[in-house]
Amino acid sequence: xxxxxxxxxxxxxxxxxxxxxxxxxxxKLGDVTVLAAGASAADAGAEAAKIAGVSKVLxxxxxxxxxxxxxxxxxxxxxxxxxYEHIVAPAxxxxxxxxxxxxxxxxxxxxxxxxxxxxGNTFERPIYAGNAIQxxxxxxxxxxxxxxTATFDAAxxxxxxxxxxxxxxxxxxxxxxxxxxxxESDRPELTSAGVVVSGGRGVGSEDDFKLIENLAxxxxxxxxxxxxxxxxxxxxxxxxxxxxxxxxxxxxxxAVGISGAIQHLAGMKDSKIIVAxxxxxxxxxxxxxxxxxxxxxFEAVPELMEKLG
Amino acid sequence: MKVLxxxxxxxxxxxxxxxxxxxxxxxxxxxxxxxxPFDEIAVEQAIRLKEAGKADEIVxxxxxxxxxxxxxxxxxxxxxxxxxxVNAADDVHTDIEPLxxxxxxxxxxxxxxxxxxxxGKQAIDNDMNATGQMLSALLGWSQxxxxxxxxxxxDKAVVTREVDGGLQxxxxxxxxxxxxxxxxNEPRYASLPNIMKAKKKPLDEKTAADYGVDVTPRLEIVSTxxxxxxAAGIIVGSVDELVGKLKEAGAV
Ligand SMILES: Cc1cc2nc3c(=O)[nH]c(=O)nc-3n(C[C@H](O)[C@H](O)[C@H](O)COP(=O)(O)OP(=O)(O)OC[C@H]3O[C@@H](n4cnc5c(N)ncnc54)[C@H](O)[C@@H]3O)c2cc1C
Ligand SMILES: Cc1cc2nc3c(=O)[nH]c(=O)nc-3n(C[C@H](O)[C@H](O)[C@H](O)COP(=O)(O)OP(=O)(O)OC[C@H]3O[C@@H](n4cnc5c(N)ncnc54)[C@H](O)[C@@H]3O)c2cc1C
Numbered sequence: 001x002x003x004x005x006x007x008x009x010x011x012x013x014x015x016x017x018x019x020x021x022x023x024x025x026x027x028k029l030g031d032v033t034v035l036a037a038g039a040s041a042a043d044a045g046a047e048a049a050k051i052a053g054v055s056k057v058l059x060x061x062x063x064x065x066x067x068x069x070x071x072x073x074x075x076x077x078x079x080x081x082x083x084y085e086h087i088v089a090p091a092x093x094x095x096x097x098x099x100x101x102x103x104x105x106x107x108x109x110x111x112x113x114x115x116x117x118x119x120g121n122t123f124e125r126p127i128y129a130g131n132a133i134q135x136x137x138x139x140x141x142x143x144x145x146x147x148x149t150a151t152f153d154a155a156x157x158x159x160x161x162x163x164x165x166x167x168x169x170x171x172x173x174x175x176x177x178x179x180x181x182x183x184e185s186d187r188p189e190l191t192s193a194g195v196v197v198s199g200g201r202g203v204g205s206e207d208d209f210k211l212i213e214n215l216a217x218x219x220x221x222x223x224x225x226x227x228x229x230x231x232x233x234x235x236x237x238x239x240x241x242x243x244x245x246x247x248x249x250x251x252x253x254x255a256v257g258i259s260g261a262i263q264h265l266a267g268m269k270d271s272k273i274i275v276a277x278x279x280x281x282x283x284x285x286x287x288x289x290x291x292x293x294x295x296x297x298f299e300a301v302p303e304l305m306e307k308l309g
Numbered sequence: 310m311k312v313l314x315x316x317x318x319x320x321x322x323x324x325x326x327x328x329x330x331x332x333x334x335x336x337x338x339x340x341x342x343x344x345x346p347f348d349e350i351a352v353e354q355a356i357r358l359k360e361a362g363k364a365d366e367i368v369x370x371x372x373x374x375x376x377x378x379x380x381x382x383x384x385x386x387x388x389x390x391x392x393x394x395v396n397a398a399d400d401v402h403t404d405i406e407p408l409x410x411x412x413x414x415x416x417x418x419x420x421x422x423x424x425x426x427x428x429g430k431q432a433i434d435n436d437m438n439a440t441g442q443m444l445s446a447l448l449g450w451s452q453x454x455x456x457x458x459x460x461x462x463x464d465k466a467v468v469t470r471e472v473d474g475g476l477q478x479x480x481x482x483x484x485x486x487x488x489x490x491x492x493x494n495e496p497r498y499a500s501l502p503n504i505m506k507a508k509k510k511p512l513d514e515k516t517a518a519d520y521g522v523d524v525t526p527r528l529e530i531v532s533t534x535x536x537x538x539x540a541a542g543i544i545v546g547s548v549d550e551l552v553g554k555l556k557e558a559g560a561v
């Protein structure tokens with residue numbers, strides 16, 4: 001049984017962590033072929049070939065594939081589909097843009113955000129902001145699936161898959177890329193960081209959000225935010241953790257000035273240790289916290305920084 | 310230009326869902342249902358396009374149980390002109406899969422010939438995040454997903470998208486399908502006079518069979534369970550105690 005896995009490639013570079021986590025899930029389904037597509041994708045393909053468990057890599061390079069536009073990428077994958085029973089990817093925004101389009105082209109359902117593989121047709125996925133886990137069994141001949149990376153460990157290296165170059169599909173030329181606005185950061189990536197420090201509306205301003213960032217830097221952590229903090233302009237959109245933002249499961253998650261709405265919990269409640277700092281002892285975040293501190297964050301965070309040494 | 314907005318009736322986002330004891334699903338009897346929050350944003354955007362003179366008619370469509378009428382009336386009260394209810398299920402627990410929804414929507418698009426479809430990026434019940442992209446594929450149209458900004462200009466639209474790395478801006482050919490994200494706008498509340506007026510706006514009823522679409526699910530729901538609960542934590546008395554606990558646990 002063959003699996004085609006769409007590698008996460010951004011501007012020619014492989015997102016190794018997300019791709020390797022999806023490989024772990026995909027090897028449960030069968031023999032894994034990775035597709036690296038982009039304006040330049042050869043380096044990404046070579047890197048993917050080293051992930052343990054990958055048996056083959058396809059590299060498709062074409063200007064039309066350069067900015068992960070959905071239409072040409074979906075056309076490419078749909079054209080390759082006849083050789084595979086499963087078409088999978090890590091559940092990134094890129095994959096969520098492309099995979100449902102692929103599925104509809106193939107007249108099959110998409111199964112998004114899968115958190116466990118039961119067998120080749122049966123998958124678990126969280127619904128209702130993670131308040132229920134549903135097991136679904138597909139009757140489609142082909143299964144198009146995205147994997148929630150937070151729940152799978154990354155496959156190791158040591159692979160030596162063969163690499164083959166393929167051509168792109170005809171570009172339907174329905175859309176064009178204009179620009180990406182990507183904040184450069186030396187911090188670890190949010191979805192793969194071992195520690196995440198998140199701030200909410202309680203932080204009060206963009207200036208004071210520096211407090212959260214400083215604590216994150218002290219802990220070598222990625223920075224996250226609640227929707228309220230993003231909506232208020234304290235933090236950029238790509239920091240949002242939750243049902244409609246990113247899903248994280250670090251070793252340590254520190255929630256500061258966040259009330260703990262179900263939509264936020266959906267994105268972090270699988271973290272190993274959760275710390276909450278909130279001045280309201282009734283805040284629902286304390287119900288999921290391993291260690292709760294009822295305190296004013298403007299006193300507690302500086303003191304915490306100091307005592308962490 | 311006509312704008313088509315698919316709106317879904319879902320459990321209200323403030324309600325904590327309960328999984329039924331027999332594992333057959335989530336209990337939706339007697340819980341508060343509302344319009345999917347993303348779809349409110351889509352309706353709002355359509356109204357703004359109309360107010361800006363870029364759209365002349367807003368048609369809202371919902372596919373599901375009869376009670377979805379309420380959702381459509383809400384959209385009409387916000388400012389949509391006309392509604393289509395596609396009856397596709399009798400039981401409130403029956404959810405129609407995005408593929409089937411997209412197939413029905415494709416037929417509605419054929420009939421209505423909108424220049425723009427504005428959908429939510431995901432429905433907060435099943436979080437599948439699929440319908441807009443599937444519809445786009447079926448129609449062979451362009452797609453602009455997860456939009457936080459939208460500027461329609463003649464035969465093109467510029468869409469700024471919320472993506473994992475930050476923001477991406479693309480230009481898409483019209484007609485197009487845009488799925489909206491949280492920060493596109495803040496939806497208005499319907500005023501009482503508008504709620505009254507909405508009762509008189511046209512609402513057409515159809516069935517899935519009228520469109521010749523088979524809504525048989527491709528995914529069988531084997532079981533629905535509660536997620537594992539976290540073990541209870543503790544409230545620490547001071548920052549010192551917190552640091553001590555974290556060191557003990559090897560977390561710092
Ligand atoms: C469709 C939809 C999708 C959503 N998706 C998401 C999502 O993905 N992620 C997300 O986070 N939210 C999401 N939300 C929003 C969610 O419902 C909440 O509104 C949001 O999480 C609240 O953010 P918050 O906790 O920062 O703010 P609030 O709820 O306002 O909480 C602020 C907290 O800070 C505390 N505080 C204030 N001052 C201090 C101080 N000085 N010291 C210590 N504590 C202080 C307060 O006690 C309070 O508990 C979504 C909502 C909807 C409708
Ligand atoms: C308790 C329960 C019971 C279920 N039972 C069944 C069942 O009996 N049969 C079955 O087939 N599946 C069933 N499902 C599974 C379900 O069909 C899919 O998982 C689900 O449809 C996922 O898509 P979504 O609604 O999250 O759509 P998304 O793709 O996330 O929705 C995105 C957008 O598409 C539009 N949209 C989506 N649906 C509609 C609609 N109906 N009308 C108008 N616009 C819409 C809206 O603009 C929405 O914002 C069930 C799920 C649960 C939780």
